[in-house]
Amino acid sequence: MVGAKAIALDKATVRYPTGGEPALRDVSFEVSEGECVLLTGGSGCGKSTVIRLLNGLIPHVYEAEVSGGVAVFGSDPGHQPLHETGRAVSTVFQNPRTQFFCTDPPSELAFGSENAGADPEGIRARVARVADRMGVSRLAGRSMFALSGGERQRVALASAVCDQPRIYLLDEPTSNLDDSAVEELRASLTRLRDTGATLVIAEHRLHYLRGLVDRVVRMDGGRIAETYRPKDFWGIPEQTRRELGLRSLHPPEAELSHQAADNQPGLVCDHPRFGELRFPRATVTALIGRNGVGKTHTARILSGLEKSSAHVALDGVPLTRRERTRRVFLAMQDVNRQLFGPSVREELALGRPGVSSSAVDDALRRLGIGHLADRHPLSLSGGQQQRLAVASALVEGREVYVFDEPSSGLDYRAMRSVSEVLTNLAGTGAAVVLITHDHELADECAKNLVSLSAPEDSP
Incomplete structure (x- = not known):
């Protein structure tokens, strides 16, 4: 039931x-209590900045010059303490690792309520109830540091629900989720909406929100480009959708078909858990599997970052861990962990004395981030940081490339540019490994499939 004004x-x-340019320009819109609103648009269009305004992180955490009116239930979050805003507003960030305070999921779920001084018995009962409802009870005995990106995303949403806010702000909540987890997320959001919660969802993956949102706000260049009623948005013609840079409005129709890679030159991993994994040269191979099955762990083995009994060979020649660190390039799922340069341009040249400035500029141009060359990498949006990590691969000249969820936070145009880069890298004769839950990206560029499944996944 839509009620009084919640956000203005x-x-x-x-x-x-x-x-140099404003991240937001004269943005005006309202959200009624109980309404579910989708914010979408190109990477870096200002969606995350809107979220930061509404939860008070601007200006309390992120320094910024703000003008115009911002009101959440009639109060400006920028003019009241963060803990007061936090009682009414919970946020699920694009990178959930940045919002955790505890070392295990149950403690993380309880953290907000404990800080608010809630009754301990009530907290325990609520944590158990929410953990079961949100599908994270099985993670209770795990360390937060051992969870996959998708599992952390689930814990972040469950923690928000435990806080019992009136408004939920979700920034790219499906960026690391597999298909079943996306369906679980949709069910959870539907339950929250049905209880009267207000939802603002900043998202690129759109298809799962059909029938859930009350309104769609498309942003472009820090402005509101258009506001849609649901039937108008989901009815956008396919060609128009692509021209607007929007992701698919329909769920994936089929899984990527498997192409045998036996006896082809390339990277072969004899994995102690999954058996023989083959990644042929001159091919993009999609490495898929449910959240937590071990895809990122496998990527760390392939790149020499993880000690393992696995045997890895390239073109039939065994590679030690040290050799793998030199011959395999890894773009991590959490790109913040591998961005060190003082500027985007210098990031690509850092530790690469043989790379020419023209090669750097070409890589930035191909990924559509040349205009950001003088920005600090950590000032970029999540999608722009992903493209910077892919641009780093372009200037590396390695024989094997491993990309862990490279399309997280990317709009359609940026996803296409990443697909082209991966295809071009494979065209040089390199073995390209793509870890992804993104069917659109896999359909664009992957010609081979390796699917990981744990013994408990087998029928």
């Missing part, structure tokens, strides 16, 4: 000290 932005403009 009135010509809100935001300018970060690190960027």
Whole structure:
């Protein structure tokens, strides 16, 4: 049931000290209590900045010049303590690792309520109830540091639900989720909406939100480009959808078909858990499997970052861990862990004395981030950081490339540019490993499939 006004932005403009152009320009829209609103648009269009305004992280955590009106239940989050805003507003961030305070899931679920001084018995009962409902009870005995990206995303949403806020802000909540987890997320969001919660979802993966959202706000260049009623948005013609840079409005129709890679030159891993895994040269191979099955762990083995009894060979020649670190390039799922340069341009040249400035500029151009060359890498949006990591691969000149969820936070155009880069890298004769839950990206560029399944997944 839609009720009174929960959120109101009135010509809100935001300018970060690190960027020349405003991140938001004269943005005005309202969200009624109980309404579910989707924010979408190109990578870096301002969606995350809107989220930061509404939860008070701007200006309390992120320094920025703000003008215009910002109101959440009638109060400006920028003018009240963060803990007060946090009682009414919970956020699920694009990178959930940045919002955790505890070392195990149950403690993380309880953290907000404990800080609010809630009754301990009530907290325990709520944690057990929410963990079961949100599908994270099986993670109770695990360390937060041992969880996969998708599992962390589930814990982040369950923690938000435990806090019992009136408003949920979700920034790319499906960025690391497999298909079944996306369906579980949709069911959870539907339950929250049915209880009268207000939902604002900033998202690129769109198909799972059909029938759930009440309104769609498309942003472009820090402005609101258009507001749609659901039937108008889901009815956008396919060609128009691509021209707007939007991801598919329909669920994936079929799994990628498997192409045998036996006896082809390339990377072969004799894995102690999954058996022989083959990644042929001159091919993009999609490495798939459910959240937590071991895809990222396998990527670390292939790149020499993980000690393992696995045997890895390239073109039939065994590779030691040290040799793998030199011959395999890994773009991590959490790209923040491998961005060190003071600027985007210098990031690509860092530790690569033989790379020419023209090669750097070409890589940035091909990934559509040349205009960000002088920005600090950590000032970029999540999708822009992903493209920077892929641009780093372009200037490496390795024989094997491993990309762990490279399309997280990417719109359609950026996803296509990443697909082209992966295809071009394979065209040089390299073995390219693509770890992904993104069917659109896999359909664009992958010609081979390796599917990981744990023994408990077998029928």
